[in-house]
Amino acid sequence: MTADAVDLTFQTADGPVHALKGVDLTINRGEFVSFIGPSGCGKTTFLRAIAALETPTGGSLTVNGMTPDQARRARAYGYVFQAPGLYPWRTIAGNIALPLEIMGFSKADRRERVERVLGLVELDGFGGKYPWQLSGGMQQRASIARALAFDADILLMDEPFGALDEIVRDRLNEALLDLWAKTGKTIGFVTHSIPEAVYLSTRIVVMSPRPGRITDVIESTLPRERPLDIRDTPEFIAIAHRVREGLRAGHADEA
């Protein structure tokens, strides 16, 4: 995935909003890239641009050598939105099966995949419930399961673990890393948690608002194999510190 001087401006009633300005970034296949930055800095917008849900107003963006739109048509993306966005007239299992139906998976295959991803997000047994019967955290997990079900090459996740408590979050972090290691997917991941970003990523992109831009890109030197307690190593703490500094700098701009 290559972004070259990407600009994205929203025209609003009270003037243009520069959500992205001059964003350059290359993400290689199989990378795990986290985006972090103050709220309103364009993280969601950038992810949406990659998934061809917004069209940049300047610069160029290619995904696997295609335009984002072509990639979208080739069903390259699994997208987890900031809010769960489950369809209320379908059960949890039905919601997870929906993209599979659309992509034409067989019935047996669908059932098997639904079971598997439900297990992955620790929601076994909740397949028959309707979304409003679950707590906010459970809904968010269901929406993650939905994005995982069809094995897209590129996984884009917008604050997927925001509504979860630390313990479950840790477990899901581990599961995600595991999945990534096994499948070699390319993952774009938005988070507000510095430890989470450091723990998961091969690269951390720090962004800053007004206009939305990239202020720092930090390469992780951590090995690919990461037990949870790697978070107590000095190396981890050092990287986290760098990210925190980057973030703080972005905030300083603001004032």
Added chain:
Amino acid sequence: MTADAVDLTFQTADGPVHALKGVDLTINRGEFVSFIGPSGCGKTTFLRAIAALETPTGGSLTVNGMTPDQARRARAYGYVFQAPGLYPWRTIAGNIALPLEIMGFSKADRRERVERVLGLVELDGFGGKYPWQLSGGMQQRASIARALAFDADILLMDEPFGALDEIVRDRLNEALLDLWAKTGKTIGFVTHSIPEAVYLSTRIVVMSPRPGRITDVIESTLPRERPLDIRDTPEFIAIAHRVREGLRAGHADEA
């Protein structure tokens, strides 16, 4: 605030849900109590019961010697809900002024208070925007500002900082502690972040689901004055450890 063997059961189509069972807790005036626990353990439900938004099905609950409902009528509560819940037809400033209008503050007073709390949550200059023109994190901050504007004695906050990045979160944590120190409010605070709970509270209540109950109450031994770097002290880390263990125990029950 005293809870004595509080039970709360929801009657649903597929049987009763025991959201709270035998909850005993006393919160003294001026305390800062955090609630932590896996999703679905009844944190929100308990906060709602305190604010007279749910009626316990058993046990007794008194607030300043009154029933919760009397306290509500006396406008004792500032409540920050899990979702921002701003009114789309009012600007941010209008939203913050709304409870003030209802409580009959004068126009000048309203303006002055709105300015002050907007500053407190770092949203100066956004007063004239409509809610849907802000990012999720900004909306959440606006809703915090709204609850702070009218100086209620008791502040109940349900995951108020969930959608914010670490830097802003740290700053707002500090600001909140500051406010608490200056005003001596009683604060009930739900969070999923262990460091946040430990940093802010005088007491941490760990809850566990099915049925929702209190499994541990941890008294903080930290001083009232807390600079941000208190989080690196061994004392802090010890308390955080205790909380984590408590949480983990709750999760173990689950399996």
Added chain:
Amino acid sequence: MSRAAPILTVLLAIVVIWYLAAIGMNAQWAQDQAARAGTELSTQALIADTMTQDRPVLPTPHQVAVGLWDGLAGQAITSKRSLVWHGWVTLAATLAGFGIGSAAGILLAIGIVHDRAMDQSVMPWAVASQTVPILAIAPMVIVVFASAGVTGLLPKAIISAWLSFFPVLVGMVKGLRTPDAMQLDLMRSWSASRAQIFWRLRLPSAMPYLFASLKVAIAASLVGAIVGELPAGATSGLGARLLSGSYYGQTIQIWSALFTAAALAAILVAAVALVERITLRRMGLAR
């Protein structure tokens, strides 16, 4: 019981007001009659008279009830004097019109939601179409169809469809557009086709809107069928009853036909509501 109590109370209040109104409105006639006959009426005689007139300004509830009972139960249902027979004639046209109208409304809505040219050209004219006074063109519609050799049920059904397609169109357009940006974005991120988006997202989200407007539409269909009956030669159907009733000044007959029509509408709306409940429950949308 607890559900019937409020309705009964309101009905009771209406009946009381109705009797009072009947006394008030019919008194003039009773007094004129007395004056013409050169007699004086006692209050009691006046009240008694207001409740028993043959052509009252406002018939009393019991007169209407008797008229209804006579029309519904007092006749063989195949008799031309039976309200059941006339109701049936109207019902047939109503259902046909409802079918045509809602199908047209749904199809147009689908077109409008998917095709911008259609949206921009059809919608303003659909609004304009509803401002055409239907009673004015109904006779012409009937004549035009008759000259094309189409008579009987269909012309009435067309008029009825004319009135019912609009609520369905408006409701369905709104319903098909309810999916929010995120739900649509999800579909896009899966590269779903238009048809897939329609069947799996737009249509299910439109269901509550569809049913709400179907309820309006079926009542409108009934009105359309009745309007269509007037120029169809006023031979049979509730519309013909209403008309001949007013032609011969038979207020009681008008009110009986009116109540039959309203009851029919209530039954039809209730039937749609039932289908709605079942469908929404099946879809898991009813909580």
Added chain:
Amino acid sequence: ADDLTLQLKWVTQAQFAGYYVALDKGFYEEEDLNVTIKPGGPDIAPEQVIAGGGADVIVDWMAAALAAREKGLPLVNIAQPFKQGGLQLTCLKETGIETPDDFPGHTLGVWFYGNEYPFYAWMAKLGVPTEGGEDGVTVLKQGFNVDPLLQKQADCISVMTYNEYGQVLDAGITPDQLTTFNYLEEGVGMLEDGLYVVESSLEDPEMVDKLARFVRASMKGWKYAEENPDEAAQIVIDNDETGAQTLEHQQYMMGEVAKLTAGSDGTLDEAAYEETVATLLSAISPENPAITKEPEGAWTHDVTDAALAQ
């Protein structure tokens, strides 16, 4: 049998008894005709129906038919079963109306839908403005029934001798409480129910023959109805699909209608035609735009001659 459709001007009632009797008694069948009778109603314009091909023959008032002729629909009178007119203006005496000179300042109910021509002709003749005011009359478009008189919303209303007048009497008002003006007697009479076809029908000899048979059978029906009013009323009731008519009222109506058809063999009286045209032409105004010039070919005796020839 030859098919033929007759469009009536109004709903099924004894006003059209002759046709229903002819149908019921098999007079049409005897003439090898298969006649369909379509009832009319307040918003049926028979002229429109025949223009659209929905009927072969219509029952219409001459003023409306002549107006249609000027509008480019070539209607031709082929027979005139109604010799007399039944249109009247009825006023409550208590309003102080005794003669036409008393009209100014009063409110009069008038039927429109093409039935208003005689009224405007009369007012023109009297020189009474119809825009209201002190020395004019206020005109209301009267609805279907006699309520405006009973409710005193109008001082006078239009009635037909055979229908609404009876309803007024039924309502308990006696004839001596009413002042009634008959248009014929006021010299503004116009021919009422006649049979009309479009001109092109008459170009086809076969069609003329069919129409002649129809008129013959219809007139036989009329004569039968005149002689057997109660049976005729019952036949009308049997043919009324709304089920709203009462036998009593239809018997009354039959009795009154018989007075109008009495002595007619179906042949149009030329003098009466000339009077109708003269009246219409004497009172051309925006409210009364029936005709602006002498019509030509608006009637024929061909059909009645053929019908009577046998």
Added chain:
Amino acid sequence: MTNAVPILALWLGTWGLNAWLARFDTRATRFLVALIFGLTMLILWEMIVRLYDVPSVILPAPSQIADSIADHPRLLWGDFVQTILKGALSGWIMGAGAAVIVAILIDRSPFLQRGLLPVGNFVAALPIVGIAPILVMWFGFDWQSKAAVVVVMVFFPVLVNMIAGLADTNALQRDQMATWSAGYWQSLLKLRLPAAMPFLFNGLKITTTLALIGAIVAEFFGSPTHGMGFRISTAVGQLDLPLVWAEIVVAAIAGSLFYGIVALVERRVTFWHPSRRT
């Protein structure tokens, strides 16, 4: 058959033009598209009437209707004032106003709501053709009876929508009001009325066309000697079909304007609603 060729050609041609124009989606093109569509319809109508020799007493051509409009401007204006301004508009304002007030009143009482709504739905289903003669009998021949018909037609749709709107607040919003211990009037004024606006306008929009139809139709059952319904019915009797259609055109224009104005106000008032934001 050959007649059908130019008709089809015109249809396809303008549709293609519209499809192309629609892609620009600006205010001007949107107007243009609707206009072209309407003009096409008119031209097709004219072509059909001429090519197939439809008698004008059945369906007049648009050109004849236009002539009629040009010939009778004062007549049409007088009818417009009588029917639309006096009958429909006043009735609509009274009916909708009463409905809003009643909705607020019975909103406080679930008892009344449960009792009135079913009865109200029943009354709303009474066909106008039945009500109109009765109301003309009660309220006389002038515009008052027309306004009464309109009031009856408008009242319940607005009432039902308004009640639904007043109930359309979510649990969170109500909980907030509760924590601030807001009184009935406060939460009515600050929460439920604003939340009800999208529903109210839905009802108001639907009833604009109902109001017109009601006022015109009521004139069929008795009227003074002017008004659109009066004119339509007498002109049919006189076979002056171009004048009939001229009145229909006026009705359609007035109705669309009326609807458009209400829709415009709606846009202003409910600017915050998700369906308006995009």
